[in-house]
Amino acid sequence: MAATTIGVPQNEMPLGHELRGRVGMWCLIAAESAIFSIFVVAYLYYAGKSLSGPTPREVLEIPIFISIALFSSSFTIVRAERAIERGNAKLFAGWWFATIALGAFFVLGTAREWYTLIYEHGLTISSSLFGTTFYSLVGLHLSHVLIGLTGLSIVMVFALFGKVKQEHAERIGVFALYWHFVDAVWVVVLTVVYVIAR
Amino acid sequence: MLDGDSISKPVFVPRSETMTRPLFDRVHEWIVTVDHKKLGLMYIGYGILFLVIAGLEATAMRIQLAVPNNHFVSPQTFNQLFTMHGTTMVFLVGMPLLFGFANYFVPLMIGARDMAFPRLNAWSFWMSALGGIILYFSFIGGGGLYGAGAAPDVGWFAYAPLTAKAFSPGHSTDYWTIGLLVSGFGSIGTALNIVTTVLCMRCPGMTLNRMPLFVWLNMVMAAMVLIVISPLTAAQIMLLIDRYLGGHFFDTQAGGSAVIWMHFFWIFGHPEVYVLIIPGFAIASEIIPVFSRKPIFGYAIMVAATLSIGFLSLGVWAHHMFTIGMTSYSNAFFTATTMAIGVPTGIKIFNWLGTMWGGKLRFTVPMMFCVAFLFQFLIAGLTGIMLSASPFDWQLGNSYFVVAHFHYVLIGGLVFTIFAALYYWFPKVSGRMFNETLGKWHFWLFLIGFHLTFDFMHIPGVLGMPRRIYTYEAGRGWEVWNLIISIGVIFQIAGILCWVVNFLWSYFKGKPAGNDPWDAWTLEWSTSSPPPDYNFATIPVVRSRRPLWDLKHPEDPDWKYE
Numbered sequence: 001m002a003a004t005t006i007g008v009p010q011n012e013m014p015l016g017h018e019l020r021g022r023v024g025m026w027c028l029i030a031a032e033s034a035i036f037s038i039f040v041v042a043y044l045y046y047a048g049k050s051l052s053g054p055t056p057r058e059v060l061e062i063p064i065f066i067s068i069a070l071f072s073s074s075f076t077i078v079r080a081e082r083a084i085e086r087g088n089a090k091l092f093a094g095w096w097f098a099t100i101a102l103g104a105f106f107v108l109g110t111a112r113e114w115y116t117l118i119y120e121h122g123l124t125i126s127s128s129l130f131g132t133t134f135y136s137l138v139g140l141h142l143s144h145v146l147i148g149l150t151g152l153s154i155v156m157v158f159a160l161f162g163k164v165k166q167e168h169a170e171r172i173g174v175f176a177l178y179w180h181f182v183d184a185v186w187v188v189v190l191t192v193v194y195v196i197a198r
Numbered sequence: 199m200l201d202g203d204s205i206s207k208p209v210f211v212p213r214s215e216t217m218t219r220p221l222f223d224r225v226h227e228w229i230v231t232v233d234h235k236k237l238g239l240m241y242i243g244y245g246i247l248f249l250v251i252a253g254l255e256a257t258a259m260r261i262q263l264a265v266p267n268n269h270f271v272s273p274q275t276f277n278q279l280f281t282m283h284g285t286t287m288v289f290l291v292g293m294p295l296l297f298g299f300a301n302y303f304v305p306l307m308i309g310a311r312d313m314a315f316p317r318l319n320a321w322s323f324w325m326s327a328l329g330g331i332i333l334y335f336s337f338i339g340g341g342g343l344y345g346a347g348a349a350p351d352v353g354w355f356a357y358a359p360l361t362a363k364a365f366s367p368g369h370s371t372d373y374w375t376i377g378l379l380v381s382g383f384g385s386i387g388t389a390l391n392i393v394t395t396v397l398c399m400r401c402p403g404m405t406l407n408r409m410p411l412f413v414w415l416n417m418v419m420a421a422m423v424l425i426v427i428s429p430l431t432a433a434q435i436m437l438l439i440d441r442y443l444g445g446h447f448f449d450t451q452a453g454g455s456a457v458i459w460m461h462f463f464w465i466f467g468h469p470e471v472y473v474l475i476i477p478g479f480a481i482a483s484e485i486i487p488v489f490s491r492k493p494i495f496g497y498a499i500m501v502a503a504t505l506s507i508g509f510l511s512l513g514v515w516a517h518h519m520f521t522i523g524m525t526s527y528s529n530a531f532f533t534a535t536t537m538a539i540g541v542p543t544g545i546k547i548f549n550w551l552g553t554m555w556g557g558k559l560r561f562t563v564p565m566m567f568c569v570a571f572l573f574q575f576l577i578a579g580l581t582g583i584m585l586s587a588s589p590f591d592w593q594l595g596n597s598y599f600v601v602a603h604f605h606y607v608l609i610g611g612l613v614f615t616i617f618a619a620l621y622y623w624f625p626k627v628s629g630r631m632f633n634e635t636l637g638k639w640h641f642w643l644f645l646i647g648f649h650l651t652f653d654f655m656h657i658p659g660v661l662g663m664p665r666r667i668y669t670y671e672a673g674r675g676w677e678v679w680n681l682i683i684s685i686g687v688i689f690q691i692a693g694i695l696c697w698v699v700n701f702l703w704s705y706f707k708g709k710p711a712g713n714d715p716w717d718a719w720t721l722e723w724s725t726s727s728p729p730p731d732y733n734f735a736t737i738p739v740v741r742s743r744r745p746l747w748d749l750k751h752p753e754d755p756d757w758k759y760e
Contacts, residue, residue: 020314020398027390027424034428035435038462042436042447051453126444129453136439136447 021174029181032144036185039140040192043133047197050130059121062194066109067186070145073102074183077176087166093159099179100156103149110142134193141189144182151175232316233731237323238302239627242620244327245295251334252286253694255279257687260651264684266672273668277351280666282333284354285374287608288470289381290330295616296477297326297388300416303623304392306722306729307410309401309738314394322387329381336373350374353666355463356437358448358456363441372441375434382431389423392416401721403740408760410720410743411494414501415480418508422473426512430466433459457522464515472511475607476504478615479546482568485622486550488718489565490557493744493756496549503542503549510539520588521595529588536586543579547572562716563637567618570645574610578603581656599659605652617644617697624701625715629727630708633700640696647689654682719744 015023047056080095114135117123125135155175158164164172228236259279262270271279301319305312313319333350340348348370352360361371396417400409437459439445446452448459487494494500516524516532524532550572559565581603585591594600617640624632658676670676714723724746725733742748742756 015398017314017398020394023397024315024318024390024394027393027421028386030421031386031390031424031428034425035432038429038432038465039436042458042462045455045458046447046453049453125439126446129446129449132439132445132447132454136436136445140435 018170021170022177025174025177029177032181033185036140036188039137040188043137043192044197046129046133050128052128054121054123054128054130056130056134056193056198059117059123060194060198061113062190063109063113066106067190069102069105069109070183070186073099073106074180076102077179081169081173081176084164084166084172085169089159089162089164092164092172093156096152096156096159100149100152103145103152107142107145107149110138137189138193141182141185144185148179148182152179232312232320234301234305234313234316234319235627235729235731237319238298238300240323241294241298241301241326243298244323244330245291245293245298248286248290248294248330252283252291253691255283255286257691259283260684260687262669263680265681266670266677268669274351276668277353277666278349281350281353281374285333285350285378288354288474289378290326290333292474292608292612293381293385294326296416296419296474297322297385297392299477299481299616299619299623300392300420301388302627303722304395304413304416305399306725306733307413307720308396308399308404309721309734309740310395310399311733311737313391314399315391318387319391322384322391325384325387326381327384329377329379329384332380333373333377336370336377340370340373341368355460355467357463358437358459359450361437361441362449372438375437375441379431379434379438382427382434385423385427386431389420389427392420393424396420401734401737401739407498408740408743411483411497411500412480412720415476415483415504418504419473419476419480422469422476422508422511426466426469426473428466429462433462433466436462457519460519460522461516464518465512468515468518469508469511471604471607472507474612476507478571478612479504481615481619481622482550482571484720485564485568485618486553488622488716489560489562489568490554491560492553492557493719494549495552495555496545497743499545500549503545506542507539510535510542514539517586517588517591520591533586533588537583540579540583540586547576547579562621563632563634563641564618564622566638566641567614567621570641571611571614571618574606574614574648578606578610581606594659596665597659598663598665599656601665602652602655602659605655609648610652614648617641620697620701622716623722624704625711626722626727626729628705628708629711630704631711631715632704632708636696636700636703640693640700642693643689643696644693647686647691647693650686650689651683652686654679654686658683714746717750719746721745724749 076095076098080092080099083089083091083095123131123134125131152175155164155172228240231237258271259276262268262276301313336349340350348368350356350370350373352366352371352374356371356374359365396409396413406414436445436447440447440449440454446454448454448456450456483494483500514532514536516528517536520529520532554569561569581599585594585600585603621632621637624630658679661675661679663670663674663676663680670680711727713726716723721734721738721740722729724738738745740748742760744756748755748757
């Protein structure tokens with residue numbers, strides 16, 4: 001057409017379609033954050049309102065080791081991302097496995113904590129209001145860790161068969177976002193459950 | 199550049215051609231589809247199906263309340279009717295219809311070939327469908343208080359402790375919880391998809407500042423869905439923990455709180471109303487300019503007003519709880535925020551009026567529905583501001599005045615714009631024009647029915663008639679009003695029948711519509727009717743807010759002024 005001399009500015013699209021995975025994951029993280037917020041609000045609102053024991057101060061200990069493990073897994077998954085971006089599949093598989101191991105250590109540590117709480121202190125989800133809110137909030141986070149571990153393991157299987165290549169770096173990055181979110185939520189849960197409302 | 203080549207030539211596929219393929223093939227194609235247009239139509243069809251079901255539930259309630267001391271249904275059934283009516287209308291009618299329109303038209307309007315995640319789109323639809331099936335299966339499998347098979351009867355907001363095991367044995371409440379939980383996952387999937395599509399899939403030149411308002415408003419709606427459906431999901435998980443794992447979230451005997459359920463529910467529930475009405479605004483913002491022959495008045499202000507409505511709506515929830523008893527600080531806060539939301543809403547009304555002002559108005563059926571929407575939504579907003587004043591609410595909370603108010607919003611506002619949209623885009627989707635005369639019959643019958651029912655519903659509310667009562671005695675001064683309200687339903691049903699007949703007839707026999715029957719300006723009208731699977735043969739390039747205006751008026755294009 002005649003009037004094409006006035007050019008269309010080409011750089012008006014900061015988000016191309018190749019970024020849709022990340023945008024979608026951020027949307028999911030927004031929705032998940034809202035769910036966690038409600039559980040955190042419930043936990044704080046009900047803190048100290050339990051009509052029967054045991055109290056958090058009597059039974060809860062800050063889970064230092066498993067927290068360090070989970071936070072470290074954010075570091076290892078970043079290393080894995082960097083490796084696959086450069087096309088180093090072997091290194092990727094190594095760091096990816098380390099991430100799974102750290103996540104699994106977190107799950108086992110929580111299982112041990114819950115075992116002690118249930119069998120030594122008699123704290124169950126139905127025994128008191130504290131039990132209900134504690135197992136719900138920590139359990140909601142734990143379920144997200146388990147979903148993340150499932151996803152990580154599926155990618156691990158593909159990696160072992162040599163199917164994860166450089167061109168999958170973007171998708172790996174999107175999945176890593178979820179894992180970072182699971183870690184970030186643990187910062188909040190740890191602070192709320194084991195520090196503020198103790 | 200959007201030029202003549204990128205516009206599809208009118209393709210008219212005779213209906214007989216598509217009909218000759220085996221039925222199994224056609225059904226299979228729809229079930230496995232990931233096409234945004236097919237999924238959009240499935241959402242709309244699903245919404246209309248449940249609109250009929252929930253409408254019949256409302257009709258049964260109005261027969262029951264038409265005269266005093268009536269026993270058309272049992273009290274237990276009445277409780278189930280209002281629970282299912284409310285739940286269905288919000289979750290299985292409103293949201294699917296709006297998601298359907300967004301699915302079908304957002305990619306077309308931004309010049310994309312599909313949504314960002316087509317398979318997630320299909321997954322979301324089928325999750326929503328599963329949620330609806332679970333909810334309605336309760337009629338067979340609920341096993342509530344009344345023997346085998348019982349629908350939920352705890353009200354659409356399912357206040358604790360009504361939902362506790364002690365008061366709601368059996369599984370009827372769980373069908374409500376799980377049905378909505380599942381359809382909620384579907385809603386989050388679709389909302390995520392819409393936001394990502396709008397942000398990442400726009401055609402060259404389609405900047406945020408040039409997007410049609412329909413796209414803008416649907417993106418705001420989708421972003422709100424992400425953060426407002428989640429609190430309901432969280433609360434329902436807590437309810438399931440209480441009911442099945444012996445938890446104590448809402449159990450006052452163990453230190454829990456029934457009021458916290460109300461907070462959690464309304465943190466979802468009030469923004470949800472805006473999730474429903476903002477797409478209504480989106481539809482009006484497309485139709486009113488086209489039939490006023492003027493661009494939308496105050497584009498940027500419309501976007502800003504929508505964003506501020508979305509933002510403010512997150513801080514008004516407790517105006518549903520004035521009658522529960524809160525501190526005076528809470529009352530004052532929620533009164534103030536609720537009144538504040540009237541400001542951006544008022545701006546929108548004036549912008550639509552400003553669009554019509556001095557325009558060359560064409561009163562086609564979609565435009566008539568939009569004008570009625572403007573008038574009715576204004577009244578709905580005004581009664582809303584009345585109810586936002588907490589002392590006034592103490593008098594009229596939980597009365598028929600409230601019922602009249604929110605039906606004015608959701609029918610007078612939302613359903614009217616949905617009908618406008620159905621008429622406006624019917625030629626695009628079906629390739630045929632509808633019958634204008636029958637459409638006008640639909641409009642006038644439905645308008646009369648609506649006003650008979652919901653104008654007069656305010657009065658028994660002021661006279662003290664509480665909502666959700668099963669029946670009432672004669673001599674309270676409510677009889678005449680209730681009879682008029684029920685008579686209005688007959689007109690509404692007659693209007694709906696005109697619409698069904700019109701669309702069925704027009705789908706097969708209507709005259710071909712061509713690409714652009716309304717002389718409109720957004721990109722969906724540049725494709726054939728119905729659009730091809732790939733939407734656009736070449737991806738369009740736009741330079742202004744009205745790409746088709748530029749194309750039709752090369753001597754005076756919009757981009758010279760933007």
